[in-house]
Amino acid sequence: MSSNDKALLEVKNLKKYFYVSGGVLKAVDDVSFAIKKGQTLGLVGESGCGKSTTGRTIIGLYEPTGGEIIFDGEKVNHLTYDGRKKFARRAQMIFQDPYASLNPRMTVGDIIGEGIDIHELYTGKERMERIYELLDMVGLNREHANRFPHEFSGGQRQRIGIARAMAIEPEFIIADEPISALDVSIQAQIVNLLMNLQQEKGLTYLFIAHDLSMVRHISDNVAVMYLGMIVEMTNSVELYANPLHPYTQALLSAVPIPDPKVEKKRERIILEGDVPSPINPPSGCRFRTRCKYAMDICKEQTPSLREVSNGHFVACHLFS
Amino acid sequence: MGKKEVLLEVKNLEYSFDTYAGEVKAVRGVSFEVYKGEALAIVGESGCGKSVTMHAVMKLNPEPPGRLKGGKIIFDGKDITNYTDKEMQTIRGSEIGMIFQDPMTSLNPTMTIGKQIAEVILKHQDVAKAEAMKRAKEMLDIVGIPNADKRIHQYPHEFSGGMRQRAMIAIALALRPKLLIADEPTTALDVTIQAQILDLMKDLQKQFNTSIIIITHDLGVVADIADRVVVMYAGKIVERGTIDEIFYHPQHPYTWGLLRSVPRLDAKKKDRLVPIIGTPPDLFAPPIGCPFAARCDYAMKICYEAPPEETCESDTHNVTCWLKHPYAPKVTNPFEMGVAADE
Amino acid sequence: MIELTREKFERVGPNIEESQAIVRPSMTYWQDAWRRLKMNKVAMASLVFLILLGIMAIIGPYMLPYKYSDQNLMLTNRPPSAEHWFGTDYLGRDLFVRTWMGARISLTIGITAALLDGIIGVIYGGISGYFGGQVDNVMMRIVDILYGIPYLILVILLMLVMGPGLVTIITAMVITGWVGMARLVRGQVLQLKEQEFVLAAKTLGASPGRIIMKHLIPNTIGPIIVSITFDVPAAIFTEAFLSYIGLGVQPPLASWGTLANDATNVLLLYPYQLFFPAFFISVTMLSFNLLGDGLRDALDPRLRK
Ligand SMILES: Nc1ncnc2c1ncn2[C@@H]1O[C@H](COP(=O)(O)OP(=O)(O)OP(=O)(O)O)[C@@H](O)[C@H]1O
Ligand SMILES: Nc1ncnc2c1ncn2[C@@H]1O[C@H](COP(=O)(O)OP(=O)(O)O)[C@@H](O)[C@H]1O
Ligand code: SF4
Ligand code: SF4
Ligand SMILES: [Mg+2]
Ligand SMILES: [Mg+2]
Numbered sequence: 001m002s003s004n005d006k007a008l009l010e011v012k013n014l015k016k017y018f019y020v021s022g023g024v025l026k027a028v029d030d031v032s033f034a035i036k037k038g039q040t041l042g043l044v045g046e047s048g049c050g051k052s053t054t055g056r057t058i059i060g061l062y063e064p065t066g067g068e069i070i071f072d073g074e075k076v077n078h079l080t081y082d083g084r085k086k087f088a089r090r091a092q093m094i095f096q097d098p099y100a101s102l103n104p105r106m107t108v109g110d111i112i113g114e115g116i117d118i119h120e121l122y123t124g125k126e127r128m129e130r131i132y133e134l135l136d137m138v139g140l141n142r143e144h145a146n147r148f149p150h151e152f153s154g155g156q157r158q159r160i161g162i163a164r165a166m167a168i169e170p171e172f173i174i175a176d177e178p179i180s181a182l183d184v185s186i187q188a189q190i191v192n193l194l195m196n197l198q199q200e201k202g203l204t205y206l207f208i209a210h211d212l213s214m215v216r217h218i219s220d221n222v223a224v225m226y227l228g229m230i231v232e233m234t235n236s237v238e239l240y241a242n243p244l245h246p247y248t249q250a251l252l253s254a255v256p257i258p259d260p261k262v263e264k265k266r267e268r269i270i271l272e273g274d275v276p277s278p279i280n281p282p283s284g285c286r287f288r289t290r291c292k293y294a295m296d297i298c299k300e301q302t303p304s305l306r307e308v309s310n311g312h313f314v315a316c317h318l319f320s
Numbered sequence: 321m322g323k324k325e326v327l328l329e330v331k332n333l334e335y336s337f338d339t340y341a342g343e344v345k346a347v348r349g350v351s352f353e354v355y356k357g358e359a360l361a362i363v364g365e366s367g368c369g370k371s372v373t374m375h376a377v378m379k380l381n382p383e384p385p386g387r388l389k390g391g392k393i394i395f396d397g398k399d400i401t402n403y404t405d406k407e408m409q410t411i412r413g414s415e416i417g418m419i420f421q422d423p424m425t426s427l428n429p430t431m432t433i434g435k436q437i438a439e440v441i442l443k444h445q446d447v448a449k450a451e452a453m454k455r456a457k458e459m460l461d462i463v464g465i466p467n468a469d470k471r472i473h474q475y476p477h478e479f480s481g482g483m484r485q486r487a488m489i490a491i492a493l494a495l496r497p498k499l500l501i502a503d504e505p506t507t508a509l510d511v512t513i514q515a516q517i518l519d520l521m522k523d524l525q526k527q528f529n530t531s532i533i534i535i536t537h538d539l540g541v542v543a544d545i546a547d548r549v550v551v552m553y554a555g556k557i558v559e560r561g562t563i564d565e566i567f568y569h570p571q572h573p574y575t576w577g578l579l580r581s582v583p584r585l586d587a588k589k590k591d592r593l594v595p596i597i598g599t600p601p602d603l604f605a606p607p608i609g610c611p612f613a614a615r616c617d618y619a620m621k622i623c624y625e626a627p628p629e630e631t632c633e634s635d636t637h638n639v640t641c642w643l644k645h646p647y648a649p650k651v652t653n654p655f656e657m658g659v660a661a662d663e
Numbered sequence: 664m665i666e667l668t669r670e671k672f673e674r675v676g677p678n679i680e681e682s683q684a685i686v687r688p689s690m691t692y693w694q695d696a697w698r699r700l701k702m703n704k705v706a707m708a709s710l711v712f713l714i715l716l717g718i719m720a721i722i723g724p725y726m727l728p729y730k731y732s733d734q735n736l737m738l739t740n741r742p743p744s745a746e747h748w749f750g751t752d753y754l755g756r757d758l759f760v761r762t763w764m765g766a767r768i769s770l771t772i773g774i775t776a777a778l779l780d781g782i783i784g785v786i787y788g789g790i791s792g793y794f795g796g797q798v799d800n801v802m803m804r805i806v807d808i809l810y811g812i813p814y815l816i817l818v819i820l821l822m823l824v825m826g827p828g829l830v831t832i833i834t835a836m837v838i839t840g841w842v843g844m845a846r847l848v849r850g851q852v853l854q855l856k857e858q859e860f861v862l863a864a865k866t867l868g869a870s871p872g873r874i875i876m877k878h879l880i881p882n883t884i885g886p887i888i889v890s891i892t893f894d895v896p897a898a899i900f901t902e903a904f905l906s907y908i909g910l911g912v913q914p915p916l917a918s919w920g921t922l923a924n925d926a927t928n929v930l931l932l933y934p935y936q937l938f939f940p941a942f943f944i945s946v947t948m949l950s951f952n953l954l955g956d957g958l959r960d961a962l963d964p965r966l967r968k
Contacts, residue, residue, distance in 0.1 A: 046510040046511075046512060046513075047481075047510050056862070059866055060866075061862055061865060061866065081870075084868060085868035088866060088867055088868035089868070092866060092867070093862075093863065093866045095859040095862065095863060096859065097859055100858050100859045100860065101858075101859035101860050101863055102860055103860040103864075103877075103878055103881075103882070104692070104882065105692060105881040105882055105884075106877070106881075114864060114867055114869070114877075115867045115868075118867050118868050118869050118870075118873070119868065139679075139683070140683060141680060141683050141684065143684075143685075144683075144685070146689065147685060147689055148689070148691065148692075151685050151687065151689065152685070153366070153367065153599050153600070154366065155599060156599055156683070161863070164863065164867075168867070183365045183366050183537045184537060184538060184539070184578070184581055184582050185365055185537075185577060185578055185581040185595055185596040186365065186595070186596075186599075187581070187595075188581040188583075188593035188594065188595030188596075189595040189596075189597070191593055191595075192592065192593060192595055195592075210510060210511070211510075211511040212585065213583045213585055214583055214593075216583065216585070217583060217591075217592070217593055240585065250512060251511065251512065252585060253515075254511040254512045254514065254515040255511055255540065255585050256514075256515075256518070256538070256540030256541055256543060256544045257540055257543065257584060257585060257586050258539040258540045258542070258543050258567070258579065258582045258584065259543055259567060259584070259586070260543040260563045260564065260567050262543075262586060263540075263543040263544050268515055268519070270512075270515050270516055270519055271512045271515075271516070274480040274481075274482055274483070274513065275510075340690070340695075340698055341687045341688055341690075597677060597679055597682070598677070598679050598682030598683055599682055599683055601682070601686075602685070602686050602687060604686060604687050605686040605687075613677070613678070614677055614678045614679070614681040614682035615677050615679075615682045616676075616677055617676060617677060618674065618676075619674070619675055619676055619677055619678075620671065620672045620673060620674050620675060621670075621671050621672070621673050621675055622665070622667065622671040622672055624675070624678075625665055625671070626665045642672070645667070645672065647667065647668075647669050647671070647672040648672050649672065649674060
């Protein structure tokens with residue numbers, strides 16, 4: 001248990017169900033992981049598999065249906081308003097959509113200053129100084145404080161979102177696909193910025209992404225999600241060198257390699273079909289409808305996440 | 321390779337938008353050609369004029385505010401530069417097919433998929449309705465949509481994102497056009513679905529011998545599908561060449577930047593990424609010199625003062641950069657060394 | 664042509680400040696909306712007309728040396744002349760002065776009712792939409808009930824309780840009038856509150872009041888203004904209608920509705936008396952509606968570029 005003592009965030013059997021017209025949508029179904037202080041966990045999976053829901057439930061935007069969220073030794077699910085406000089100072093979020101995540105009627109200065117205002121950290125001249133400092137920190141110009149969000153490019157907007165989260169000096173940040181909507185050249189800027197901030201301030205990240213390529217550069221550990229469950233989790237060296245779950249292998253293989261010779265020689269694993277609906281997921285292993293190794297047992301039993309080698313967790317009947 | 325026939329030729333295209341603040345010079349003198357049966361990739365960061373260029377060819381930009389300022393567009397031997405919208409309609413869909421980034425906004429939500437494919441066929445060919453529906457079903461089979469019989473009677477919202485893009489491809493290819501223009505066809509899709517769609521496009525290209533123009537900002541996609549590459553920046557072409565030339569002998573610092581910023585999953589260890597610093601210029605007031613100067617590690621005084629001219633590296637490889645000038649300091653091309661070790 | 668010398672090829676490197684600079688002039692939402700409204704000739708003409716109307720409502724009654732209630736039984740039902748620009752009515756009261764007095768009353772009622780509708784509707788709809796769930800359910804059922812009350816019965820009841828007059832009319836209009844605005848705002852808020860910028864504010868620890876006032880309402884302000892612009896002519900018409908059937912402001916006060924009512928009594932003999940109130944009622948309503956259309960286009964965020 002000693003290693004767990006250092007975990008800043010611990011998520012235990014987290015469940016989040018939505019009650020929709022077609023039935024119960026199990027967006028997150030029994031997810032557990034821990035992130036140590038100063039480290040980054042990458043959370044990867046296709047669209048609709050429950051990554052954002054996981055992040056939003058942890059930060060308190062959704063009430064969990066079940067399970068526990070423990071931050072720095074304290075339970076933070078079902079907080080009161082005051083409790084949430086206190087928690088907010090320590091944990092923040094960066095959002096996916098550079099267009100929808102900034103209020104179009106507020107100046108950039110006011111957007112970045114919002115956390116400062118809510119928590120009454122600074123006022124007047126000091127507040128402005130702090131906003132300039134934050135703009136510098138994310139690589140924008142001071143003159144940008146009086147501009148409105150629609151005047152910026154996608155990458156610049158994401159920087160504004162990062163500055164807004166950093167304004168109240170949190171220890172933990174959930175980055176929900178902060179780079180998915182950006183050009184590759186700009187994605188690298190944002191990843192590097194986040195890594196620099198982590199080094200300077202000792203931040204802890206939960207970094208959400210929908211493919212495995214960029215995550216590798218920022219994560220210490222990576223968890224792969226499919227239809228509300230974690231199917232594989234290990235450190236980022238091991239995952240890329242030795243992916244075990246058939247879904248992880250397919251995800252890795254789907255990322256094109258920017259090298260025509262390699263790309264033409266490469267045998268791709270092309271997954272058939274789409275992710276099934278989370279309202280009526282397949283019985284047993286949820287991946288079985290697209291898995292080329294599917295066996296009889298996969299239909300009947302849901303494989304549990306178990307440690308197959310030191311620190312390498314997989315949920316697949318091939319490894320039990 | 322034998323003699324290649326030119327299918328589409330764009331010469332010195334200039335396109336602007338008149339906005340409240342003034343003229344946005346979205347495309348500033350772009351020339352390229354597409355050969356029969358090849359796949360040409362247009363790459364560059366968002367806002368650099370890729371879509372506007374192709375929309376200008378297809379006359380799909382809103383006019384006004386858009387305005388064709390100059391240049392020539394020759395498709396299949398015909399000068400279509402000054403075609404009216406009506407004349408374009410005979411070409412759109414039948415000779416040039418197009419697919420877009422967001423299939424939901426380009427499909428009609430109130431019409432079944434089958435009808436939408438049949439409509440394209442009926443518009444351009446004199447066939448019976450039943451025949452058109454039969455061909456619509458065949459198209460869905462061809463693009464790999466299972467249960468085509470049932471699917472032709474469904475509406476776009478009943479399709480997943482990947483299937484909608486397949487349906488778009490079915491519509492675009494229903495009349496076997498000579499050219500398929502794909503504007504970021506996989507940007508909105510998951511990687512696993514992207515892999516499916518790229519595979520399908522490659523298959524169909526072979527099957528129908530269609531030329532493809534694929535617009536993307538992802539060099540991985542380019543490596544997978546393209547024969548030749550055009551690199552655009554701030555409304556201009558900065559480098560163009562065959563896929564091998566662009567990936568193994570790139571000459572322009574912007575191309576270097578693009579190549580360096582892509583993470584490579586096949587690399588043994590995770591290096592720190594090398595991004596291109598800064599942001600592309602606003603084409604409302606493009607810089608007078610090289611548009612890339614403010615972000616270029618190699619920028620020289622001249623780069624801020626005058627735009628460079630295009631130079632030839634080989635028959636197929638052109639570069640627009642002051643580094644090619646004899647007075648320029650010698651810089652080591654960060655990509656040539658890697659190749660030398662490779663071969 | 665720049666002369667190419669070796670010295671020009673000295674390496675100076677990138678300029679990061681410059682590459683981040685924004686060159687376009689800054690334009691706020693309001694400046695942009697105003698720019699687009701100005702391009703709409705019809706809406707601008709309506710706006711000019713309404714401004715002139717407002718000015719006349721203020722100074723018009725003082726332009727001739729009569730009071731709106733001054734009777735002159737020697738000069739009844741006179742046609743327009745140099746002394747009485749719009750003529751006189753059956754009690755010899757000057758119709759020019761009475762028309763602009765009427766404009767005061769009609770515009771006051773229209774604008775006050777629309778603003779009160781707006782304020783109540785925005786607060787109610789904002790709360791209902793923001794909290795959602797059960798709160799929303801209960802609040803919207805109340806709206807449905809209010810919506811179902813026949814308007815005239817309400818007016819007559821209020822007349823009995825409060826007596827006829829300006830305040831009664833406005834109260835009657837507002838009691839049922841705000842529900843349209845409440846529904847509009849609720850719909851907008853339901854959409855907006857899922858937007859990431861609202862989630863970001865919640866994550867920062869913002870209180871519900873702050874989120875509604877700083878994030879939700881400012882982003883609904885366009886449709887709210889448009890809706891108020893359409894509510895004004897509706898209220899003016901309702902007042903005219905109530906006055907016309909005798910439930911409106913009481914003599915000697917005049918509104919366009921009572922003027923029209925008086926004029927119909929003598930319509931066969933002096934048809935021109937109906938012309939002025941009818942003309943101003945219709946042109947004012949038309950102008951507000953055209954302006955509303957123009958504002959809708961100008962304030963629509965989807966058309967922004
Ligand atoms: N408020 C909600 N009500 C009902 N269903 C929801 C809600 N939020 C999310 N869902 C559903 O839960 C599932 C998981 O959604 P989530 O947004 O977490 O996916 P994601 O992995 O973040 O995907 P993406 O890559 O598209 O962002 C989806 O099927 C989604 O439709
Ligand atoms: N309808 C329009 N009105 C004004 N400017 C436009 C319009 N469409 C595109 N632009 C501008 O043209 C430039 C090139 O855009 P585009 O071709 O869409 O870029 P991309 O390379 O990402 O496809 C951008 O600066 C963009 O803002
Ligand atoms: S449990 Fe079975 S179906 Fe699931 S991934 Fe493993 S082999 Fe495939
Ligand atoms: S011309 Fe100058 S600034 Fe432009 S890419 Fe070449 S070296 Fe860089
Ligand atoms: Mg998400
Ligand atoms: Mg584009």
